[in-house]
Amino acid sequence: xxxxxxxxxxxxxxxxxxxxxxxxxxxxxxxxxxxxxxxxxxxxxxxxxxxxxxxxxxxxxxxxxxxxxxxxxxxxxxxxxxxxxxxxxxxxxxxxxxxxxxxxxxxxxxxxxxxxxxxxxxxxxxxxxxxxxxxxxxxxxxxxxxxxxxxxxxxxxxxxxxxxxxxxxxxxxxxxxxxxxxxxxxxxxxxxxxxxxxxxxxxxxxxxxxxxxxxxxxxxxxxxxxxxxxxxxxxxxxxxxxxxxxxxxxxxxxxxxxxxxxxxxxxxxxxxxxxxxxxxxxxxxxxxx
Numbered sequence: 001x002x003x004x005x006x007x008x009x010x011x012x013x014x015x016x017x018x019x020x021x022x023x024x025x026x027x028x029x030x031x032x033x034x035x036x037x038x039x040x041x042x043x044x045x046x047x048x049x050x051x052x053x054x055x056x057x058x059x060x061x062x063x064x065x066x067x068x069x070x071x072x073x074x075x076x077x078x079x080x081x082x083x084x085x086x087x088x089x090x091x092x093x094x095x096x097x098x099x100x101x102x103x104x105x106x107x108x109x110x111x112x113x114x115x116x117x118x119x120x121x122x123x124x125x126x127x128x129x130x131x132x133x134x135x136x137x138x139x140x141x142x143x144x145x146x147x148x149x150x151x152x153x154x155x156x157x158x159x160x161x162x163x164x165x166x167x168x169x170x171x172x173x174x175x176x177x178x179x180x181x182x183x184x185x186x187x188x189x190x191x192x193x194x195x196x197x198x199x200x201x202x203x204x205x206x207x208x209x210x211x212x213x214x215x216x217x218x219x220x221x222x223x224x225x226x227x228x229x230x231x232x233x234x235x236x237x238x239x240x241x242x243x244x245x246x247x248x249x250x251x252x253x254x255x256x257x258x259x260x261x262x263x264x265x266x267x268x269x270x271x272x273x274x275x276x277x278x279x280x281x282x283x284x285x286x287x288x289x
Contacts, residue, residue: 040126043134046141047122057148058200064152066171070203072157073167079159079251092159095246099179101186107243108183108192110236114213121217129224135269136220142272143212143265147204150257156206160248175199179247207257208250214240215262220269 027048030041041048076090085094118140125133157169160178177184177192184192214237221233241259244250 043126043130044122044137046137047119050141050144053145053148054200057151060148060152061155061201061203065155065201065203067169070155070157070169071206072162072165072169075156075206075251075253076159076162078253083252090159091245091252092163092248095179096163096248099182099246101182103246104179104182104186107239107246108180110214110240110243111180111210111247111249114210114240118213118217131273132220132224135266135273136216138272139216139220139262139265139269140213142268143216143261144209146261146265147207147209147212150207151201151204154206155201155203156251156254157203158205158249158254159245159251161202163248169203173202175202178249205250206254207261208244208254209258210244210250211237211241211255211258212262212265215259216266219262219266 027041030037079090079092080088083091085091122133122137122140125136158178160176161173164176165173175196175198177196180192180196184190214233218233218237222230225233237259241255244255245252
């Protein structure tokens with residue numbers, strides 16, 4: 001059992017955490033309870049693999065990501081060449097001068113829920129459309145594992161890092177919540193500061209998985225839903241793309257790469273699982289959507 005072996009290895013190197021134990025207990029319990037629970041475990045296997053993969057990335061980065069390989073000012077130059085607001089001013093620069101509490105809160109919402117929403121959305125699909133849930137979760141896994149490789153091959157500094165440090169790259173740099181710190185200050189809390197302090201690395205801006213996740217939901221749902229819910233997927237994707245730049249977490253190129261990654265992942269998951277025709281949209285189905 002892969003999760004159990006992984007946890008034993010992590011425990012052996014003295015890096016065991018509570019979430020490791022919880023993951024193994026959940027997998028063991030689902031494996032033992034019967035055919036239905038084992039079928040459910042098979043359905044959520046992609047999510048389990050991503051959880052393990054993301055944890056492994058912490059160790060891989062120590063080997064593969066070095067300061068001289070991190071892209072920083074060249075990304076800013078590429079941003080200016082394609083998307084400058086004015087000479088020498090990137091979209092992220094402009095947002096840092098033109099932000100407001102209202103927009104801070106608006107864009108904080110998708111950033112707060114995006115990882116949890118993937119799990120909740122999968123649970124919802126389990127009950128209403130299991131084939132789509134499988135397609136979504138395998139696309140989710142494929143996108144994440146491709147991103148893990150890109151993070152190793154093309155480590156990328158986010159806009160806030162380049163703004164604070166210029167072209168100097170230090171592997172000792174600490175993660176930052178960037179624009180989300182304004183939300184912490186607004187409410188007198190340290191939620192985002194603490195959350196981002198636990199990030200696996202500073203240099204994983206490309207591709208933007210914040211932008212990829214909403215697109216995975218949008219693309220896997222497109223043929224199955226009606227225009228009653230399709231705009232929700234579209235609005236979520238657009239809000240995340242704008243918010244990733246507004247909050248100084250990503251270059252626009254990162255978002256474009258994340259969207260392209262989602263397209264590739266959904267296409268590959270279709271090849272992997274086949275492409276079942278969308279169920280006919282009956283009057284009852286329309287009402288449920």
